[in-house]
Amino acid sequence: MAESAEVRRVREILAAVKPLAAEYYQLTKKPLGVTGEVAEYIAAELLGLDLAPPRTPGYDAIRRTAEGPQRIQIKGRAYGENAKPGQRLGTIKRRADCDAVLLVLLNNQTLEPREIWEAPYSLVLKRLDLPGSKARERGALSVHEFKRISKKVWPASV
Template sequence: MRSAAQVAVDYERLTGRKLGITGEVGEVLACDKLGLKLLADPISAGYDAIDKDNKRYQIKTRRVEHNRGRLSRFSKHEFDYAILVVLNAKYEIMELWQADFRKIKPLIDRQKRRNPSMVEFKRLAERIS
């Protein structure tokens, strides 16, 4: 994963354009750190990973230098937990946040595009790293 992240950083430095691997990097790093199993099918029914008890996790990743911005769209499928991975410019984990689906569902449903802001998500989540 480190090699892919370095290629993305170099590409951005050379071209001024992002390579578009943030979500995948965040999923792999979060699963590795939290002991989750990343699902092989990237379009599984509303979740990206499972834990040893088969709890379902939807993982959102932001690569930021500030704590603003919106998360990508949450699917309409049910899951058990949402994880927010905040990466720095070098694709290293700065923060991990976890929220119970039942707690954030009203927030997600209030958003026309089902994409709450980072600040809104963090208010309902617990920082886990």
């Protein structure tokens, strides 16, 4: 299937933004604020997902399967080798029309992908419902917590 002019242009824009965002981070130690968009695009490219239209409630992408479409929330995190263990994902939307959650970990120096992890949405909700954490009440899991309930889907394990 031929790539549309719009998709091609988005690819060009993100290719230009990634090095600028990485340089901005290196200079200021603050993210530029494009991590989520870069993570969505990378997940779609690497895993063959179709991105949902902007502001689609509850999910960011669709995976086409023999059983039907799967709706996926995508969370991105720029993450370095010496990252603090308590780093958190963005808010996971509750009561969403969603089947799975992806975590795209990006190298915080380059915004190139490091790993992608996937968890069933139902399992994520069970984890968020555990008592004793104000962060979980807000819909936020740590990267470590998310990895414990998910499986690594990229790069493929040998």
